[in-house]
Amino acid sequence: MPPVTRRVMIFRSLAGGVTALVTSAVAWARPAEATESDTDATTVLAKTKSIPVGGGKIIRGTWVVTQPTRGTFRAFSAKCTHQGCTVASVSGGTINCPCHGSRFRVSDGSVVRGPAARALPGQRIKVSKGVIRLA
Numbered sequence: 001m002p003p004v005t006r007r008v009m010i011f012r013s014l015a016g017g018v019t020a021l022v023t024s025a026v027a028w029a030r031p032a033e034a035t036e037s038d039t040d041a042t043t044v045l046a047k048t049k050s051i052p053v054g055g056g057k058i059i060r061g062t063w064v065v066t067q068p069t070r071g072t073f074r075a076f077s078a079k080c081t082h083q084g085c086t087v088a089s090v091s092g093g094t095i096n097c098p099c100h101g102s103r104f105r106v107s108d109g110s111v112v113r114g115p116a117a118r119a120l121p122g123q124r125i126k127v128s129k130g131v132i133r134l135a
Contacts, residue, residue, distance in 0.1 A: 043134040045075060048127060056090035056106050063123060064095050065132055068107035073132055075123040076109040082116035095120065 045059050051073065056066030064076045064087060076095065078087050085099035094103040094112050102116035109120035124135035 045125065045132045045134060048073065048130045048132060051132070054093060054106070056095065058087060058090065061086050064090060064120070065125070066090065066095070066106035068093075068105075073125060073127050074107065074109070075125045075132070075134075076104070076120035077123065079120075080116055081111075081118040081120060082114070087120075 045063055046057060046065050048067075051057050051065050051067040053067050053070050056064055058064050058078050062078055064078045066074045066076070068074065079085075080087055080097040080099065080102055082097065082100055082102050085097050087095050087104075088098040089096045090106060093106055095106060095109070096103050097116070100115050102114055103112040104110065104116070104120050105112055109122055111117065111119060126133045126135045
């Protein structure tokens with residue numbers, strides 16, 4: 001086997017880079033084929049059984065889904081209205097922001113304790129067959 005020269009290594013590196021670039025460009029340019037189940041999967045927030053009564057769960061750092069009373073579900077933005085931090089927990093009936101201590105009610109997203117002055121924006125959801133989805 002002949003020795004690998006610097007020229008061969010450079011050529012192989014360039015060829016690999018070009019291959020990766022072309023592959024990603026083709027994948028980006030070609031739209032993915034979406035099926036009905038793929039579309040549904042992207043809007044699923046949580047299963048109802050994973051949301052505790054009187055509490056909630058932060059979903060993908062984007063949404064907060066709560067269950068203030070058994071069988072009643074609500075969804076809110078996980079972005080605090082004070083300075084845009086992502087809320088970190090749901091406990092004691094409130095959605096809690098770690099940055100400056102704002103707290104919001106799990107029932108309607110309203111401010112319990114500032115410095116936030118506005119409620120968390122609500123999000124329409126659909127609950128069906130034990131699954132919570134964006135509406």
